[in-house]
Amino acid sequence: MINSCKLLDLGSxxxxxxxxxxCHGGVDIRIKLDRTLANASWRTHFENAVVFIHLAVSSNHNPxxxxxxxxxxxxxxxxxxESMWLRHPKCKQIVSQAWSAPTVGPSTSTIICKSNRCKHALKCWNKVExxxxxxxxxxLKSQLEKIQGLPPSDYNQNSESLISSLLEEELAKEEAL
Incomplete structure (x- = not known):
């Protein structure tokens, strides 16, 4: 079917x-089930296109x-x-302090200056907080990516489950912040 439609596998x-x-305790099967296909016209139009297989965190399919x-x-x-900043009690204070600092110049440059000051303050605060x-x-994403690329085994399966659980906890923390 792929050949008759003249489709090309883009690789990954x-x-x-x-x-x-x-499958815990059973045979853990890992296969390349999903592929990306394109016709020659699409491939010519997007000659630099590449496909990345991302991590599967809470699913058995890698996006x-x-x-x-x-x-x-x-x-x-x-x-x-970042929307998580809004849940933090100090966010409003960081923005207010950066925005209320005095500026000199025409109103258009004042708005740009205040916006840049807020951006810088939020970036610094994000790094610290x-x-x-x-x-x-x-x-954890790096560890999960490595383990998902290894052949199936009980050890790798247990490691993947542990790393996935830890990653989900950290993602939940990030979401809660």
Whole structure:
């Protein structure tokens, strides 16, 4: 069917598996169940496209991400306000202090200056207040990615379950903050 439709497998980066039976005490089956296919026209239009197999945290399927830019970084990450900050009692104080500091100049540059000051204050506060949770999440995701790429075994299955549980706890902490 794939050949008759003239589709090409885009390949992938990451874990060699996209599905895990997660059978505890039984045979743990890991296979590459999911694939990304495209026709020649799409492939020519998106010649830099790459497919990444992401971590399966609470599922037995690993999500696939198609990046049409080829995984190239466009420089530094733009500022992103994190919703978890709103749940923290100090967030309003951080923004108020940064916004209320005096500025000189026309109103348009004042707004830009105040916005930049808030952005800087929030970035610094985030690093101090939340980096421990974020670093744990990053580390656990890295461990989970490695274990999900290994052949099935009781040890690997138990390790994956433990790491997944720890990751879910840290993600819940992050969500609660």
């Amino acid at each position: 980066h990451g874990s060699p598996y996209t599905w895990n039976s997660r 696939l991400l198609i990046d049409t830019d080829g995984g190239k970084s466009g420089g530094s990450q733009p500022f992103q306000f 939340f980096s421990n949770v974020q670093e744990k999440i990053k580390s």
